[in-house]
Amino acid sequence: MLEKSNPLPRLHSGVNFSLAFCFLLLLSQLAQALQPEPLEITAEQKKTTADIVSALHEHHYRDQDINDELSQKFLDNYLKTLDPGKSYFIQADIEQFNKHRNQFDDDFQKGELKPAFDIYKLYRERFIARMDTAVALLENKEHTFDFDTEESLLVDRDKASWPADEAAAKELWRKRVKADVLNLKLAGKPVDEARELLVKRYSNQSRRMSQQTGEDAFNAVINAFTMLYDPHTNYLSPRMLENFNINMSLSLEGIGAMLQSEDEYTKVVRLIPAGPADKQGQLKPADRIVGVGQGTDGEIADVVGWRLDEVVDLIRGKKDSIVRLEVLPAKAAAGSTTHIVSIKRDKVKLEEQAAQKAVFELTDESENSYKIGVIDIPTFYMDFEAYRKRDPNYKSTTRDVFKLLGELAAENVDGIIVDLRNNGGGSLHEATSLTDLFIDQGPVVQIRQTNQLISRNYRSHSKAVFRGPIVVLINRLSASASEIFAGAIQDYGRGIIVGSQSFGKGSVQSLQPLKYGQLKITESKFYRVSGDSTQHRGVLPDIELPELIDPSEVGESSYDYALPWDNIHAVKHDRYFDIAKLLPAIEQTHRDRVKSDPDFIFLTEQQTLVEENSSKDRISLSEKTRLSEKAGFEQQLLSLENKRRKAKGLAVYESFEDIDSEQSSVEADPEEQAMDTGPDKIEPEKDPFLTEAGFILMDFIRGTQSDEAPKVANF
Structure with a gap:
């Protein structure tokens, strides 16, 4: 009887067939695990694409034709979304993509996704290849990084060209890897440790990319299209x-x-x-x-x-x-x-977001004393659950501020600062009802729908509670409901707006169900009673203070395809103070004051220095040059800080490390932070912005002292 031959009798001495088979099976499974997930297009995705295009065309606030121009914008935005640094694709890839440049509008209306998915497939392929190149470079022990050579890396690649070919891409990535190693070295990590960390980083990114599915590709495609309407869609x-x-x-x-x-x-x-x-x-x-x-x-x-x-x-x-x-x-x-x-980690408690008050005194050049009230409003809140249960003591911004106004009246304040800095918005109803405490009956905000119908239902219905001078303090993080309140106060001439340009979020979104997922779509815009939109431009202060937040990084105008500012017809509304007449003198006094104020000199000069330092589009790959730049920057910051401290009679720092050390010593410990169950205390003496707002309010009060109108009423 002939014995059948075993195709795999032994892998090597001592390994039998079953073990060899299991070993090969394991290798096969590992190889499959390393293979990228297939990017399959489903029938649901095709149907969803067509539905989304239709919904955007019919219901989005921005009315734009779905045509070749939109198709071109899509491709540009899609590529920017996938490869913002122009470091994965090469020029030949872009030329190949451009063959489809005018067809995406037609494709998406029909639910056709293949050309867009093909771009994603090549992106994933290029991404993994770049990560593999970076890992190989880092794991090559014979390759040393020369940080003595003076060369640079272009980091702001918005206007850069795509790498001409694979050789150019490889050179770009050599510099990128070198820059990453140098960055970690400058941060205190040994080169070997930096290599190890970066190998792990690049390998993890490669693994994550290989696990991308058709759903990930679909999300990237569709959202690159929806963002052409506005960033919140x-x-x-x-x-x-x-x-x-x-x-x-x-x-x-x-x-x-x-x-x-x-x-x-x-x-x-x-x-x-x-x-x-x-x-x-x-x-x-x-x-x-x-x-x-x-x-x-x-x-x-x-x-x-x-x-x-x-x-x-x-x-x-x-x-x-x-x-x-x-x-x-x-x-x-x-x-x-x-x-x-x-x-x-903790849960934000409603009571910790509650409005709070403070009082401080200022004296003018004639030794006249003024009592300044402050109401800090972190957010526009309302306990909807308690309200629905008809709890007579439910918490809301307006109810809390009404109570605080009564307390400030009892303290005989001469005027009030409403502090809306960092207030990202909240309840539109509360923004309206809060305005009601400061103005008599009248409209507060206009809302224009997609169909161009304008609603003016959000109105003040009662007589004003507080009639005295007010200042509203805003910054770049004051958004949405904050902008509605500040805009109304400005339009009614009710008070002076102080600070910096607000966020500019003046649109309203809703969720529309789809068969597969949901579409968050912008359906209307806010307009002030003056007719000006709060969208994009936000609220511009009457008196501007230095802004420590870069508006190119934070705010509506920092987004691509944000809805533009525009205006509609104004609605009839009262004017309480002639702000335009009072403002020139108040602003001149403000300028004279901050010109010699150590804190404002420091803030302005620091802002300029930081902007200059962060605006460079290239970084050096020479360790000596980078250390020199770092030392120079820190020395400039030290000089600015010591200039401020000298002017205020404080002890100067001997080195930049002293500043870091002192700041670290006063940072909140997480355990101590958890024990803090209340909001931050209002401390005007530690807040130059709040103090200056107080001086501006004092000048405002002096300008209106002939006004015999009662400052507080209806309590």
Whole structure:
């Protein structure tokens, strides 16, 4: 009897067939695991595409034709979304894509996705190849990084050309890897450790990209199209809708920060007032989160290049647990030192977001004393659940401010500052009813719908409670409902607006269900009683103060395809004070005052210095040059700080490290932060903006002292 031959009798001595087969099966499974997921187009996605195009055309506030011009904009925006640094594709790829430049409008109306998916497939292929190149370079022990050679890397690549070919792309990535190693070296990491960290970073990014599915590709395609209408119009797939809800709960039960993806970073958009991050005090808008660690000593996971929902998963957690964020400051140049922010997770409590008051006194040149009231409003809130239950003591912004006005009246204040800095909005009803406390009957805001119908239903219905002079203090993070209130006060001539240009969020969105997911769509815009929109331009202050937040990084105008500012007909409304007549003298006095004020001199000069430092479009890859630039920048900051301290009679710092050391010593400990159950105390003596707003209000009061109208009524 002949024995059948075994095609795989032994792999090597001592390994039998079954073990060899299992081993080969394991290798096959590993190889399959490393293969990119197939990007399949489903019938649901095709139908959803056509439905979204139809919904945008019929219901979006921006009326634009779906034509070749829109198709061209889509391709440009799609490529910018996928490859903002022009470092993955090469010029030949772009030329290939341009063959479809005028057909996407027709494709999407029919639900055709193949050309757009083909672009995504090549993007994924190029991305993985670039990561593999970077890892190979870092793992090549024979390759040394020469940080003595004077060469540079173009970091602002908005106007750069795509790499001409693979050789040019390889050279670009050689510089990018070298820059990343140098950045970590300058941040204090040894080169070997920097190599190891970057290998892990690039490998993780490659792995994540290989796991992208057809749903990821579909989301990228559709949202690159919806964003052509405005940045707040987005498609939410079932998975994204779940993450959207998680992000909303994160703002209330996590660290209290609204986040978004920008290039390879997770960027802080704004902090929730009285939230854990706001209380802790170190995290700032436009900061970039580069690492996340759990507990007081857990390993910091590098999250550069991660998807937003993945970063959110790491940041959110159980109440009272600690999360540590590695942060690259908003204005920091590449290579700047990161710092660790420890935050105790918690839920934002309604009572901690409540309006609060303070009183301080100022004296003019004639030794006349003025009592200034302050009402700080972190957000426009309302306890809807208590209201629905008909609880007579339900909390709301208006009810709390009404009570505070009564308390300030009892203290005989001469005027009031309404502080709306960092107030991101909230209830439109509360913005209207708050305005009602300061003006008599009249319209507060106009709302124009997609069909161009204008509603003026949000009105003040009662007589004003407080009639004395007021100042409204705003900044770049004052948005939405804050802008409605500030705009109404400005239009009615009711008070002086002080600060910086507000955010410019003047549009309203709604969720429209689709068969597969939902569409968040912009359906209307806010307009002031003057007819001016709050969209894009926001509210412009009557008297401007230095802005520490870069408006090119934060605010509606920083978004591509934001709806423009425009105006409609004004509605009849009263004028309370002749602000235009009073303003020139008040503004001149303000300028004379801040011209010699140490804090404002410092803020203005610091703002200029930081802008100059962050506006460079190239970075040096020479360690000596970078260290010299860093030392020079720190010396300039030290000089500015010591100039301020000398003028205020304070002891000067001997080195820049002394500034860092003192700032670190006063930062909130996460345990102490958790014990703080109340809102931050209003301290005008530590807040030059609030103090100057008080002086402006004092000048306003003096200009209106002939007015015999009662300052407080109807209590």
